[in-house]
Amino acid sequence: MNEKRRVDPDELLADIQDQSKGKLTVFLGAAAGVGKTYAMLEVARERLSEGINLVAGWVEPHARPETMALLEGIPKVAPKDLEYHGRVLQEMDLDAILAIRPEIVLVDELAHTNVPGSRHLKRYQDIEELLAAGINVYTTVNIQHLESFKDIVAKITGVTVRETVPDSILEHARLQLIDIPTEALIQRLEEGKIYVPHQAKHALDKFFRPGNINALRELSMRFAAQRVDRQLESYMRVHGIAGPWPASERVMVCISSNPFGERLIRMGRRIAEGMKAELLVVYIETPSNSLKSEKQKDQLAKSLHLAQELNAEVISLSGHDVVEELLEVAQNRNVTQIIIGKPGKLKLQERFFGSIVEKVLRQSQNISVHVIPGDGPKTKDDQEAKKIGLRKANDLVPYLVPLAALSVITVIAWLGGSDLGLVNTAMLYLLPVLLSAGRYGKKAGVFTAIVSLITYDFFTIPPVLTFTIADLRYLISFAIMILIGYYLGNLSTRLRIQLINSRQRESQTAALYSLSREIAAVSNLDIVLASVVKKVADIIAGEVVILVPEANGQLALRASSNSKIPFEENERAVATWVFEHNQIAGKGTDTLGGAQGFYLPLVSEQGICGVLGVQLQSSEKYLQAEKRRLVDAFASLTALAIARISLVEKAREAQLLNESEKLRTALLNSISHDLRTPLASMIGAVTSLLENDQLFNETSRLDLLQTIKIGALRMNKLVNNLLDMARLESDMLKLNKEWCEISEIIKEAVKYFEESLGNKREILCEIANKELLVNVDFILMKQVLANLLDNALKYSQPDSQILISVRNNQKQVEVSVRDWGLPIPAEDLEHIFDKFYRVRSPRQISGTGLGLAISKGIVELHGGTIRAENNSEPAGVTIFFTIPLTEIPPSIPAE
Structure with missing residues (x-):
C-alpha cells in the first residue's frame, strides 16, 4: 500500500516563489522556418480576444506575408535606437515595457545577442528582468541554441552555434513544441519562405540537409519530453504524490585550463539533466599543471564561468596529485559519475607511468567514469600555449650557470685529480647538479646531471679524454646522478610552487583577518x-x-x-x-x-x-x-x-532620544518653582478680576492685566528656553540660514525689550558697518542677542546703560554686549555658559540658568565662539561672540 509522500517544504517554497514571478512560454523548434513565430502570434491573438493586456515587445516576421498578417492589430512597443560603429540599430525597449507593465509581452528570438550599449548582453537576460517584474513572456528558440547542445549540434551539422542560452532559462518554462515534417521544411526553404533564394540554396547545401533536420527534430522532441517529465515529477513532489523516486546522483566534471573543458562541462550538464543529478565542476592545481600564462588563466576562468551559468557547483583545489585530490572530492561528496577528458597525445612520462585517466579508472572503485576523447588537432589556444612554453624554454640562464660551474670544477679536477681522488671528484661534479636542481627545477637538474656525468667521464675516469668506460660499475654512479637531478629538481619545483601558493593564501588570509580586525573596532x-x-x-x-x-x-x-x-x-x-x-x-x-x-x-x-x-x-x-x-x-x-x-x-540616535527625554524630565523638575511663580500670579490676577471686578477701578484693572501679561511672557520665555535646550542636546536643531544685515538682527532683538523697559533703561548700539551681511539663521541669532540682553539687564544696575558693539574683519564679525554691574567671580567665568548654572548675586534674580547655555549652543552651531570678560573700568561684564563671514554669492546684491 503506497503511503502519501510528505511534501518537501523547500520544493513547496520554491513553487510559491515561482508563482510570484511572471510565466515564461517558449515555442521550441528544431530549426528556423518551422513556424515558431507564427504559432506564437496565433496564441497571442487568442489572448487578445479574451481581453488580456498583451503587447509585442519584439517580433521578427522576416518579411513573411502570413506572419506579418498575424502581427497586424497586436499593440506594439516601439523599439529604441542605438548607435554602433556609426550605424543606428534598433533594439527592444526594455524600460518602455517595464513602464507599461502588460500582462503578456511577445519577445521573439530568445538567443539573440543585443546591440552593444544595451543593458544586457543577451536577450534572455532582458526576459529574466521582465519575468522578475511579474510580466508573462512568450518567446521562441531553436534547439541548437541551448548551451548544453552546442557541441552535439556542431558535430551533427558541422556548424558551431555562437548564440546560446543557458538550459536553466527553460527550467520552469511552459514548452510548446513546434514541428513540421522534414520534407515540408525543405519545401518551404526551396519556395523562398524562409530565406531569399541565394541564401536558401546555401542553407540546403550546408545546414538544412535531411539528416541534420531529422537529428535536430529528435533532439527537440527528447528535450521537450524530458522537460515535461521533470515538470510532472516536480508537481508530484510539491503535492506529496507517492511514486518511484530515483536514487540521488552526483556528476563530477574534471577540467583543466584547456578549452576542451568547456565541452566536458556541457556534456556533464546534459548527463546531470538526464539523471536529475547535481553537477560538480572540479579543477585541481598541482605543481606540474600550474597556470603559466594569462591565456591559460583566462581560459580556466571562462570554463568556470560557463559552469556557473549552467548552475554547477565549482570546486577549485590545489594539491600534489590530481588523481588523489579528484577521488577524495568524489568520495567526500558522494559522486556517482565522473566525466574526464582523454588527451589527444600522451606525454612521455604518461606513457611510462600512466596517464591521469588511467589512474582514475583504476582507483575509482564503485564510481562510474565517462572518458571523453579529445578533438585531436590542436586549437589555436594550444598552439599559442606551446609557443609561450617554447619562449620560456629558451631562457638560457638555468643552463649557462651550471655549465660555468662545471667548467670551474673540471679545471680543478684536471689540475688536482691525483690529489683529490675519484670519489671526491665525483662529489664535486655532483655539487652543480644539486645546485641546479634546487635552484632552477627538474629540467635544469637533469640537463646538468647529464652534462656533469659526460664531463666527469671524459676528463676523470680512465681512460681519460675518451668516452670509454673501463669499469661498468661507474654506470651505477651515472644513474644515481641523473636520478638525483630528476627527483631533487621535481621536489624543488613542487616546493617552490607550494611556497608561492602558501604565500598567496597567507597574504589573502592575513588581509581578511586584518580587515576584519580593522572594521570591527x-x-x-x-x-x-x-x-x-x-x-x-x-x-x-x-x-x-x-x-x-x-x-x-x-x-x-x-x-x-x-x-x-x-x-x-x-x-x-x-x-x-x-x-x-x-x-x-x-x-x-x-x-x-x-x-x-x-x-x-x-x-x-x-x-x-x-x-x-x-x-x-x-x-x-x-x-x-x-x-x-x-x-x-x-x-x-x-x-x-x-x-x-x-x-x-x-543605537546612538536612540540613545540621544533617550537622553533628551531624561533631559526634559530633569528640566521640568528643576524649574518647577519658576513655573509655579508666574502661574500663581496669573491665577490670582484672573480670579480677582472675575470675582471682584466691580471693586477695581480702571487703573487697578490695568495693573492686574499687566501682571497677567508679564507672567505669560515669562512662562513663554521659559518654555522656549526648555524646548531650545532639548533640541540642542538631541541634535535636532537645524539651521535655516539666510543672508541678512547684522543691524536688522540687533534692531529686532532690542525691540523685544522696548515695551517692558520703557524709559527706565537705555540700550546703545555701535555698529562699524550697518550694511554688513551675514549668512545666519535670523530667528536663532536674534534669540542669542535677546538672551545676552536679558542677562545684562538682570545682573546690571537698574538705571545703567547696555552697550551693543559690532566689529568685523575679512574673516569674522564680533558682537559684544556690555553692562555696568557687578563683576563675575573669576571661578565662575568659565562656567556661566553651563546648563542650570547661575552666579550668586546679592539681589533675588529669577531664572533657570539656560539662556547663556542656549546662546553658546546656537553660536557654536554657526561655527562661532562665545566668551565673557569682566570690565576693568568701570565695573561690569562684557560677553563677546563671533560668527564666521563667508563670501557673498553673486546672486545676493551688495548694499
Missing part, C-alpha cells in the same frame, strides 16, 4: 570603506570602488583605491543596476559586459547596502575563480561592517 564608515578598497586593490592588483546609497536612495561614490581616476557615469549606471536588481554585472558577465569593471552587490541581513566594483586589468576578460572567491569574502565583510555601523548609528 571602527565606527566611521569612511575609514572602514577606505580600508576595504585598499586591501582589495592590493590583493587583486586592480582598482576598487565602493558605492553606498545616500539619504535620497541614489548611489554615491564613498571610497576609491585611486582617487585620481574619475568614476565615469556609464560605470555608475552599471553599479546602479546591480544595486537595484541585487545581481552581479559588468566585465566578465553577460549583464552589461561592456563595462570596465566587475560589480557585485553588498548584501547583509538588512538588505542591499552598497556595491563593490573591481576594475580588472585590460588583459583579463574574466575575474579568476580564486580572486572571485576573495572578492566575495571582502564583499561579505564590507556588507557586515556597513550594517554594523548603520546599527550603531541607529
Whole structure:
C-alpha cells in the first residue's frame, strides 16, 4: 500500500516563489522556418480576444506575408535606437515595457545577442528582468541554441552555434513544441519562405540537409519530453504524490585550463539533466599543471564561468596529485559519475607511468567514469600555449650557470685529480647538479646531471679524454646522478610552487583577518570603506570602488583605491543596476559586459547596502575563480561592517532620544518653582478680576492685566528656553540660514525689550558697518542677542546703560554686549555658559540658568565662539561672540 509522500517544504517554497514571478512560454523548434513565430502570434491573438493586456515587445516576421498578417492589430512597443560603429540599430525597449507593465509581452528570438550599449548582453537576460517584474513572456528558440547542445549540434551539422542560452532559462518554462515534417521544411526553404533564394540554396547545401533536420527534430522532441517529465515529477513532489523516486546522483566534471573543458562541462550538464543529478565542476592545481600564462588563466576562468551559468557547483583545489585530490572530492561528496577528458597525445612520462585517466579508472572503485576523447588537432589556444612554453624554454640562464660551474670544477679536477681522488671528484661534479636542481627545477637538474656525468667521464675516469668506460660499475654512479637531478629538481619545483601558493593564501588570509580586525573596532564608515578598497586593490592588483546609497536612495561614490581616476557615469549606471536588481554585472558577465569593471552587490541581513566594483586589468576578460572567491569574502565583510555601523548609528540616535527625554524630565523638575511663580500670579490676577471686578477701578484693572501679561511672557520665555535646550542636546536643531544685515538682527532683538523697559533703561548700539551681511539663521541669532540682553539687564544696575558693539574683519564679525554691574567671580567665568548654572548675586534674580547655555549652543552651531570678560573700568561684564563671514554669492546684491 503506497503511503502519501510528505511534501518537501523547500520544493513547496520554491513553487510559491515561482508563482510570484511572471510565466515564461517558449515555442521550441528544431530549426528556423518551422513556424515558431507564427504559432506564437496565433496564441497571442487568442489572448487578445479574451481581453488580456498583451503587447509585442519584439517580433521578427522576416518579411513573411502570413506572419506579418498575424502581427497586424497586436499593440506594439516601439523599439529604441542605438548607435554602433556609426550605424543606428534598433533594439527592444526594455524600460518602455517595464513602464507599461502588460500582462503578456511577445519577445521573439530568445538567443539573440543585443546591440552593444544595451543593458544586457543577451536577450534572455532582458526576459529574466521582465519575468522578475511579474510580466508573462512568450518567446521562441531553436534547439541548437541551448548551451548544453552546442557541441552535439556542431558535430551533427558541422556548424558551431555562437548564440546560446543557458538550459536553466527553460527550467520552469511552459514548452510548446513546434514541428513540421522534414520534407515540408525543405519545401518551404526551396519556395523562398524562409530565406531569399541565394541564401536558401546555401542553407540546403550546408545546414538544412535531411539528416541534420531529422537529428535536430529528435533532439527537440527528447528535450521537450524530458522537460515535461521533470515538470510532472516536480508537481508530484510539491503535492506529496507517492511514486518511484530515483536514487540521488552526483556528476563530477574534471577540467583543466584547456578549452576542451568547456565541452566536458556541457556534456556533464546534459548527463546531470538526464539523471536529475547535481553537477560538480572540479579543477585541481598541482605543481606540474600550474597556470603559466594569462591565456591559460583566462581560459580556466571562462570554463568556470560557463559552469556557473549552467548552475554547477565549482570546486577549485590545489594539491600534489590530481588523481588523489579528484577521488577524495568524489568520495567526500558522494559522486556517482565522473566525466574526464582523454588527451589527444600522451606525454612521455604518461606513457611510462600512466596517464591521469588511467589512474582514475583504476582507483575509482564503485564510481562510474565517462572518458571523453579529445578533438585531436590542436586549437589555436594550444598552439599559442606551446609557443609561450617554447619562449620560456629558451631562457638560457638555468643552463649557462651550471655549465660555468662545471667548467670551474673540471679545471680543478684536471689540475688536482691525483690529489683529490675519484670519489671526491665525483662529489664535486655532483655539487652543480644539486645546485641546479634546487635552484632552477627538474629540467635544469637533469640537463646538468647529464652534462656533469659526460664531463666527469671524459676528463676523470680512465681512460681519460675518451668516452670509454673501463669499469661498468661507474654506470651505477651515472644513474644515481641523473636520478638525483630528476627527483631533487621535481621536489624543488613542487616546493617552490607550494611556497608561492602558501604565500598567496597567507597574504589573502592575513588581509581578511586584518580587515576584519580593522572594521570591527571602527565606527566611521569612511575609514572602514577606505580600508576595504585598499586591501582589495592590493590583493587583486586592480582598482576598487565602493558605492553606498545616500539619504535620497541614489548611489554615491564613498571610497576609491585611486582617487585620481574619475568614476565615469556609464560605470555608475552599471553599479546602479546591480544595486537595484541585487545581481552581479559588468566585465566578465553577460549583464552589461561592456563595462570596465566587475560589480557585485553588498548584501547583509538588512538588505542591499552598497556595491563593490573591481576594475580588472585590460588583459583579463574574466575575474579568476580564486580572486572571485576573495572578492566575495571582502564583499561579505564590507556588507557586515556597513550594517554594523548603520546599527550603531541607529543605537546612538536612540540613545540621544533617550537622553533628551531624561533631559526634559530633569528640566521640568528643576524649574518647577519658576513655573509655579508666574502661574500663581496669573491665577490670582484672573480670579480677582472675575470675582471682584466691580471693586477695581480702571487703573487697578490695568495693573492686574499687566501682571497677567508679564507672567505669560515669562512662562513663554521659559518654555522656549526648555524646548531650545532639548533640541540642542538631541541634535535636532537645524539651521535655516539666510543672508541678512547684522543691524536688522540687533534692531529686532532690542525691540523685544522696548515695551517692558520703557524709559527706565537705555540700550546703545555701535555698529562699524550697518550694511554688513551675514549668512545666519535670523530667528536663532536674534534669540542669542535677546538672551545676552536679558542677562545684562538682570545682573546690571537698574538705571545703567547696555552697550551693543559690532566689529568685523575679512574673516569674522564680533558682537559684544556690555553692562555696568557687578563683576563675575573669576571661578565662575568659565562656567556661566553651563546648563542650570547661575552666579550668586546679592539681589533675588529669577531664572533657570539656560539662556547663556542656549546662546553658546546656537553660536557654536554657526561655527562661532562665545566668551565673557569682566570690565576693568568701570565695573561690569562684557560677553563677546563671533560668527564666521563667508563670501557673498553673486546672486545676493551688495548694499
